[in-house]
Amino acid sequence: MKKKRKLRKGRILLLVLVIVLFISSLLYFLLPRNYGYRxxxxxxxxxxxxxxxxxxxxxxxxxxxxxxxxxxxxxxxxxxxxxxxxxxxxxxxxxxxxxxxxxxxxxxxxxxxxxxxxxxxxxxxxNRYNSNITNYLNLNYFIEDNLDRYIKYENNDTKFDSIYNTDVIKENYNYEDTVTFVNAYLDRDYYSNDINLSNEEASAIDVIVNKYYKLNENYEPSDLVTIDSKFASNNQRLRKEAADKFEEMAADALASGIKIYAGSTYRSYDYQLDLYNRYVLQDGFAEAETYSARAGYSEHQLGLAVDVLNGDWQYLSENDDEYTWLIDNSYKYGFILRYPRNKEYVTGYMFEDWHFRYLGVELANKVKLSGLTYDEYVARGV
Ligand SMILES: [Zn+2]
Known part of the structure; x- marks a missing residue:
């Protein structure tokens, strides 16, 4: 008896289980599933x-x-x-x-x-739609505070004047250029965005000076020395480190049969002011702007820039062997060509095949390897 009852109990339980399963699966299939929506x-x-x-x-x-x-x-x-x-x-x-x-x-x-x-x-x-924002974010020199400017610049919603034809430049640039150029303030008019360098900042070998970064009127390097007259027109001065390296470079060039001389080096603020004004009188404002720096904006005031003369005591030209030698070798001595061709808009200056800037050997090597102008290199150095 007991056994039978137990058995029956088991059957009833099983039946209940089957019914419950049946009803729930029926509900599952018949009732709409709402995927968790309230x-x-x-x-x-x-x-x-x-x-x-x-x-x-x-x-x-x-x-x-x-x-x-x-x-x-x-x-x-x-x-x-x-x-x-x-x-x-x-x-x-x-x-x-x-x-x-x-x-x-x-x-x-x-x-x-x-x-x-x-x-x-x-x-x-x-802002208007910009398809490159996710690309900007992948760049290690993306600066979130500049996002508004990146978008506007690339969408042509930035208003600025340039002495160069920016339409042509814009046809060829990509999102990396956008971020680089905006970091370098190229979305603003030249001279409109003065970042005033303290004299201490100005004395760093790697300091950048261009149409956005300005030197104090009274800045004069404390370690100017006169370059050996064997390698310079009369009384040319650079900062000690740059002068030593220039002499070393000129001596090595000479050993390979290449004669170079320092033609114009350190210039004081006042000297640059006179020079720029003279050029404006001579060639007019617009043209002078493409090759002459306003006072306070010249690398020559740093005592780290040198305008190089060829073996005939003429300013260097890209057709000279001396130029080729310098392009191939100057970075080994810490000098780079500062205003290359096709980068006029970025540097703010025409191609100057004679103007070299001292950055120190290590940095000059890096800049040379990057293929960038120093302005772009700095803009990517965040
Ligand atoms: Zn120069």
């Missing part, structure tokens, strides 16, 4: 006649749910909402992603923005 969201889906469409996607998206609940749903972006990772924030998140989507950004980009530069979303929202 009841109120489901109601809105139904009201908006988008329920089936969303259920077809077979996945839950908190972003989509919040968009719907905040009455900001735009059916056009359904697929994008599904892929955008939700970010806990004030109400701005939903507003901002809708703006980003309407500007043309895709979920992939939007996720990258929120992961990497969440504090700059408003900058992106307030």
């Amino acid at each position: 009841k109120e969201t489901i109601d809105v889906f139904k009201e908006e006649n988008i329920y089936n469409k969303i259920m077809d996607k077979k996945k839950y998206s908190k972003t989509l749910e919040m968009v719907v609940l905040s009455n900001s749903f735009n059916e056009e972006y359904l697929d994008e909402y599904l892929e955008i990772n939700y970010v806990e924030s004030d109400d701005s998140f939903i507003n901002d992603i809708n703006k980003l989507l309407s500007l043309g950004y895709k979920s992939k980009e939007i996720n990258v923005f929120y992961e990497n530069i969440p504090d700059s979303i408003s900058v992106i929202v307030n």
Whole structure:
């Protein structure tokens, strides 16, 4: 008896189990699956006649749910909402992603923005679409504070004047140039953005001076020495380190049958002022601007720049053997050609085949290897 009852009990239990399983699987297949959306969201889906469409996607998206609940749903972006990772924030998140989507950004980009530069979303929202922002972020010299300027510069929404034809330049540049150029302030007019170098900063061998970085009127290097007259026109001075290296370079050149001389080296602020004014009188303002620095903006005031003469005591020309020798060898002595051809817009100066800048051997090697102008090299050195 006892055994039988036990057996019956077991059967009843089994039957109940089967029934429960049957009913739950029936429910599972017959009732709609909501993938975790809240009841109120489901109601809105139904009201908006988008329920089936969303259920077809077979996945839950908190972003989509919040968009719907905040009455900001735009059916056009359904697929994008599904892929955008939700970010806990004030109400701005939903507003901002809708703006980003309407500007043309895709979920992939939007996720990258929120992961990497969440504090700059408003900058992106307030500009026109730019397809390179995710590329900018991959550059180790990307500066988040410059993002607004990168976007505007590349979108041609930056207003600035240039003595060079920037349209031609812009046809050939890429997003790396955008970031480099903006870091170098090229989105601003020359001389409009004075960064005043202290005398201490000016005395660093690697200091950059150009149409954005300005020297004090009273800056004069403390270690100027006169270059050996064997290698210079009369009384040419450079800073000790640069003078030594120039003499060494000129001596080695001579040993290979190449004669070079320092033709113009250190110039004081006042001297540069006179020189620039003279050039303006002689050639007019626009032309003088392409080859002569305004006072305070000249590398010659650093005592680290040298205008080189050839064996005939003429300023060096790219057709001279002396020029070729210098291009091949000067960096070994710490000197680089500072204003190369086709970089006029970047350096602010015409191609000057005679003007070399001392940077120290190590840095000159790096700059030479980079193939960049020193302005670009510095702009990427963040
Ligand atoms: Zn020069």
